[in-house]
Amino acid sequence: MAFTPRPWESQADQITSEELFWNRRQFLKGIIGTGATLPLIACRAPDPLATIPSQPYGSLKLNPQFKSPGRPPTPENLTSTYNNFYEFGSGKSVWQEAQALPLEDWQVTISGLVKNPRTYDIDTLVKKFPIEERIYRFRCVEAWAMVVPWVGFPMHLLLKEVEPTAAAKYVRFTSFYDPKITKGGGILGSYHPWPYTEGLTIQEMANELAFFATGVYGKPLPKQNGAPLRMVIPWKYGFKGAKSIVKIEFIDKQPATFWNTINANEYDFLANVNPDKPHPRWSQATERIVSKGPSVLWEIRPTVVYNGYGSYVAQLYS
Ligand SMILES: Nc1nc2c(c(=O)[nH]1)N[C@H]1C(S)=C(S)[C@@H](COP(=O)(O)O)O[C@H]1N2
Numbered sequence: 001m002a003f004t005p006r007p008w009e010s011q012a013d014q015i016t017s018e019e020l021f022w023n024r025r026q027f028l029k030g031i032i033g034t035g036a037t038l039p040l041i042a043c044r045a046p047d048p049l050a051t052i053p054s055q056p057y058g059s060l061k062l063n064p065q066f067k068s069p070g071r072p073p074t075p076e077n078l079t080s081t082y083n084n085f086y087e088f089g090s091g092k093s094v095w096q097e098a099q100a101l102p103l104e105d106w107q108v109t110i111s112g113l114v115k116n117p118r119t120y121d122i123d124t125l126v127k128k129f130p131i132e133e134r135i136y137r138f139r140c141v142e143a144w145a146m147v148v149p150w151v152g153f154p155m156h157l158l159l160k161e162v163e164p165t166a167a168a169k170y171v172r173f174t175s176f177y178d179p180k181i182t183k184g185g186g187i188l189g190s191y192h193p194w195p196y197t198e199g200l201t202i203q204e205m206a207n208e209l210a211f212f213a214t215g216v217y218g219k220p221l222p223k224q225n226g227a228p229l230r231m232v233i234p235w236k237y238g239f240k241g242a243k244s245i246v247k248i249e250f251i252d253k254q255p256a257t258f259w260n261t262i263n264a265n266e267y268d269f270l271a272n273v274n275p276d277k278p279h280p281r282w283s284q285a286t287e288r289i290v291s292k293g294p295s296v297l298w299e300i301r302p303t304v305v306y307n308g309y310g311s312y313v314a315q316l317y318s
């Protein structure tokens with residue numbers, strides 16, 4: 001069966017995906033795999049939102065500071081089907097593979113340099129905080145961009161709850177990983193820096209913008225978007241936002257993180273959105289707005305420094 005890339009995919013693939021440089025062969029296999037399953041997808045017409053409860057949050061408040069990100073929100077059907085979640089695969093049908101994520105009895109362990117280390121059931125943890133909605137711009141390092149109405153709570157509320165000690169300088173976030181379930185993890189060949197980890201400085205985590213999402217579009221997070229708890233750091237490239245978090249550790253040194261371990265030159269620890277700092281393999285001067293889909297060319301817009309959030313975060317880096 002011949003594979004004809006959809007216009008939006010071929011455009012995206014030109015810019016390339018994060019793993020391309022270290023394993024081109026696996027990547028090409030992935031594309032061929034996608035081609036083979038496309039007609040099947042069309043026949044079955046699965047619903048990417050079918051597995052999440054349709055019950056909306058009771059009293060959801062839209063935070064007025066974050067209601068107008070200067071662009072319209074991305075349609076829900078795009079946010080829930082155009083994903084990166086390498087534990088489950090490297091193709092753009094990964095939202096289907098991600099349905100294997102087991103959400104039952106989810107726990108989050110908070111450890112390290114804190115006064116109150118503890119393992120929480122996810123519901124116990126989330127119920128501690130008032131849930132709000134924030135519409136944020138989202139920018140992947142691969143130069144595609146969206147606007148997403150997240151639901152969740154700011155990270156500084158968790159800091160207040162667990163009380164890091166004065167020795168805590170950094171935070172490492174770890175995503176769910178179980179090779180029996182996260183079968184796409186093999187994309188790294190024999191080299192496995194799994195589980196997926198990310199890190200922030202304490203000051204970054206304490207910033208008003210740093211957010212834990214538990215939902216999106218007024219509903220609980222779909223698995224493919226990182227249920228049940230996911231980081232959202234809107235002034236940084238999307239890879240800094242680890243999905244499906246199981247562990248949060250407070251430490252005194254900058255942690256090794258997933259992409260930074262694979263290639264520090266291409267994925268620096270800070271990864272702040274910056275139009276003037278090209279990725280070694282492409283420019284970051286512009287971004288492509290993920291929109292309508294196959295038949296429409298994506299709109300190109302100039303990238304904005306700190307993704308437009310400089311008034312909140314520039315002082316962290318001066
Ligand atoms: N655990 C985990 N978190 C992850 C990733 C991943 O592969 N695994 N991909 C990152 C990248 S590169 C991006 S752009 C965003 C994509 O989030 P979305 O699929 O909800 O749009 O998730 C980030 N978080």
Ligand SMILES: [Mo]
Pocket residue numbers: 084140141142237238239
């Ligand atoms: Mo990304």
